[in-house]
Amino acid sequence: MTKSEKPVSVELHHSEGLKFEVNVNGRKLKLNSSDMMEQAFTPMELFLVALAGCTAMDVQWIMDRQRQKLNKFDINISGRRRADDPRYYERIDMHYSLSGSDVRKDAVERAIRLSQEKYCSVRAMIKDAVKLKITYAISTGPQGETRYTYGP
Amino acid sequence: MTKSEKPVSVELHHSEGLKFEVNVNGRKLKLNSSDMMEQAFTPMELFLVALAGCTAMDVQWIMDRQRQKLNKFDINISGRRRADDPRYYERIDMHYSLSGSDVRKDAVERAIRLSQEKYCSVRAMIKDAVKLKITYAISTGPQGETRYTYGP
Numbered sequence: 001m002t003k004s005e006k007p008v009s010v011e012l013h014h015s016e017g018l019k020f021e022v023n024v025n026g027r028k029l030k031l032n033s034s035d036m037m038e039q040a041f042t043p044m045e046l047f048l049v050a051l052a053g054c055t056a057m058d059v060q061w062i063m064d065r066q067r068q069k070l071n072k073f074d075i076n077i078s079g080r081r082r083a084d085d086p087r088y089y090e091r092i093d094m095h096y097s098l099s100g101s102d103v104r105k106d107a108v109e110r111a112i113r114l115s116q117e118k119y120c121s122v123r124a125m126i127k128d129a130v131k132l133k134i135t136y137a138i139s140t141g142p143q144g145e146t147r148y149t150y151g152p
Numbered sequence: 153m154t155k156s157e158k159p160v161s162v163e164l165h166h167s168e169g170l171k172f173e174v175n176v177n178g179r180k181l182k183l184n185s186s187d188m189m190e191q192a193f194t195p196m197e198l199f200l201v202a203l204a205g206c207t208a209m210d211v212q213w214i215m216d217r218q219r220q221k222l223n224k225f226d227i228n229i230s231g232r233r234r235a236d237d238p239r240y241y242e243r244i245d246m247h248y249s250l251s252g253s254d255v256r257k258d259a260v261e262r263a264i265r266l267s268q269e270k271y272c273s274v275r276a277m278i279k280d281a282v283k284l285k286i287t288y289a290i291s292t293g294p295q296g297e298t299r300y301t302y303g304p
Binding site: 007008009010011012013014018020022024025027029031033037039040041042043044045046047048049050051052053054056057060061070072073074075076077078079080081085086087088089093118119120121122123124125126127128129130 | 159160161162163164165166170172174176177179181183185189191192193194195196197198199200201202203204205206208209212213222224225226227228229230231232233237238239240241245270271272273274275276277278279280281282
């Protein structure tokens with residue numbers, strides 16, 4: 001979706017303990033282990049941000065193309081880690097929440113499907129390793145939202 | 153390595169265009185597509201930060217356990233994306249750079265191997281999907297560094 005021909009590059013510099021300073025082409029970020037967070041992030045948190053951000057941009061872009069105007073669009077994502085090493089996510093729950101007076105279920109389902117199956121690069125890299133459970137909710141007015149489960 | 157029994161959770165809120173505000177348990181981050189960056193990050197940049205951060209903490213921790221004192225420890229990582237959708241990384245180059253007067257090659261190689269094969273959660277999730285090329289360099293004094301290629 002977002003074209004960039006040159007490689008994506010990142011530098012990490014150790015500061016102390018398990019803290020690292022990250023430089024992404026001049027933009028800064030701090031990493032730390034989960035014990036002492038302050039304003040730093042853990043690698044596994046950033047992995048969820050990458051996954052959710054990837055599909056969020058896809059869905060926003062496809063909804064725009066379908067002329068489906070969104071007043072509000074949120075994603076909640078949470079991952080449960082394995083008990084044994086390597087402690088990757090054995091399951092990830094992702095919930096899309098979309099609001100707009102004319103938002104149609106079929107348009108949302110199509111946007112999520114295109115992202116999950118065709119466009120989302122982070123999703124593609126973990127396809128065989130991680131079980132993803134996807135739900136979404138649509139709100140078209142003050143009467144509240146309707147919830148759906150996404151199935152491929 | 154870093155134990156946390158409760159799920160890891162992240163919220164994304166759409167702001168405008170392809171921009172999203174991220175909330176990670178009160179810590180904030182901005183996402184954007186690659187066209188207009190400012191202080192925001194792209195999902196694919198954060199994926200590389202997650203991967204490098206994961207193995208960085210493993211290697212630092214294992215070097216500590218091996219009583220290998222590091223004066224400096226950096227990681228450079230870059231990824232080349234596929235030309236077609238999904239545009240995930242077809243190849244990632246990761247370079248570990250370690251300095252310390254008593255740093256031994258076998259200890260570094262062991263730390264990298266344990267991370268890559270046993271501990272790194274992000275690595276485990278992309279094991280079958282992405283080709284990773286790993287190199288490392290050790291510097292023990294003012295005479296410069298020696299470079300090595302890591303092979304499994």
